[in-house]
Amino acid sequence: MPSQEQMKAALQAYVDGFAKGDADSVIALFAEDAIVEDPVGTPEKRGGEVAEFYRNAVAGGAKLVLEGPIRGSHGSSAAMPFTVEMPGMKISVIDVFTFDEAGKVTSMRAYWGPDEITQG
Amino acid sequence: MPSQEQMKAALQAYVDGFAKGDADSVIALFAEDAIVEDPVGTPEKRGGEVAEFYRNAVAGGAKLVLEGPIRGSHGSSAAMPFTVEMPGMKISVIDVFTFDEAGKVTSMRAYWGPDEITQG
Numbered sequence: 001m002p003s004q005e006q007m008k009a010a011l012q013a014y015v016d017g018f019a020k021g022d023a024d025s026v027i028a029l030f031a032e033d034a035i036v037e038d039p040v041g042t043p044e045k046r047g048g049e050v051a052e053f054y055r056n057a058v059a060g061g062a063k064l065v066l067e068g069p070i071r072g073s074h075g076s077s078a079a080m081p082f083t084v085e086m087p088g089m090k091i092s093v094i095d096v097f098t099f100d101e102a103g104k105v106t107s108m109r110a111y112w113g114p115d116e117i118t119q120g
Numbered sequence: 121m122p123s124q125e126q127m128k129a130a131l132q133a134y135v136d137g138f139a140k141g142d143a144d145s146v147i148a149l150f151a152e153d154a155i156v157e158d159p160v161g162t163p164e165k166r167g168g169e170v171a172e173f174y175r176n177a178v179a180g181g182a183k184l185v186l187e188g189p190i191r192g193s194h195g196s197s198a199a200m201p202f203t204v205e206m207p208g209m210k211i212s213v214i215d216v217f218t219f220d221e222a223g224k225v226t227s228m229r230a231y232w233g234p235d236e237i238t239q240g
Contacts, residue, residue: 004233041195067188068201069212072233075161079214079231081188081201092189094199094214096231111199111216113124113192 002103004072010105011080011097015064023058027051031104038110062086076100092116122223124192130225131200131217135184143178147171151224158230182206196220212236 010029017026027050030036035044036053045053067081079096094111130149137146147170150156155164156173165173187201199216214231 004235040193040197069236071212071214071231071236073160073231074233077160077231078233079216081214092191094191094201094216096199096214096216111191111193111197113194113198115124116189116191 001076001101002099004078006103007072007076007078007097007099008070010099010103011070011078011095014095015066015080015082018058018062018064021058023051023055026054026058029105030108031100031102031106034104034106034108036108036110038108039112040109060086067092088119090118090120121196121221122219124198126223127192127196127198127217127219128190130219130223131190131198131215134215135186135200135202138178138182138184141178143171143175146174146178149225150228151220151222151226154224154226154228156228156230158228159232160229180206187212208239210238210240 014026014029030050034050035046036050037044063085065083065085067083070078070080072078076099077096079094081094084091084093091112093116096109097105098107100106134146134149150170154170155166156170157164183205185203185205187203190198190200192198196219197216199214201214204211204213211232213236216229217225218227220226
């Protein structure tokens with residue numbers, strides 16, 4: 001099981017990757033067979049779709065502003081509350097991550113609904 | 121699928137139930153076969169264990185202070201970031217809920233690790 005520190009460092013690196021506009025550093029956090037469900041309730045992305053999703057998000061200028069501390073768990077999950085700020089739009093989001101033994105992300109699920117989008 | 125408004129109202133009622141010291145109103149939000157994993161990584165509670173868990177938490181004086189907006193999803197899930205304040209202790213938590221067609225909670229998973237506990 002990855003340590004709390006390892007998982008929290010990965011979530012912080014995820015935030016930092018967006019801040020630096022470095023999609024590759026975000027994609028590198030994921031295991032090869034990882035799935036991304038963003039937002040929850042839409043089809044899961046896998047493999048090349050995950051990389052494409054993050055390249056597009058970073059290219060679109062998305063920045064993640066943490067809204068409180070990154071949470072670990074008593075297992076191999078971690079979660080964080082944040083606002084995604086994009087040109088002309090903000091979305092309130094909670095991301096939940098699971099990890100494999102090696103500390104790579106095996107899933108990311110993003111909780112936000114249509115009403116979490118605000119303009120400006 | 122429950123509406124975003126329905127799910128968010130349930131999460132707010134959950135917070136309010138703790139505020140009022142009303143465990144029954146919290147327990148009434150759950151479907152009969154609901155599971156609670158609090159914290160994530162520990163065994164799931166079911167049935168009478170769920171009711172007992174909430175009776176103990178409310179009796180212990182736990183209050184939930186929201187740390188940002190309640191999030192919906194594009195499915196039947198919702199999530200919220202908060203601090204649990206108990207006598208002598210605070211814990212930073214993210215709760216994720218799933219719902220059935222009737223708008224009852226089918227699962228609650230609480231993301232917090234040992235390091236999310238602070239004294240005072």
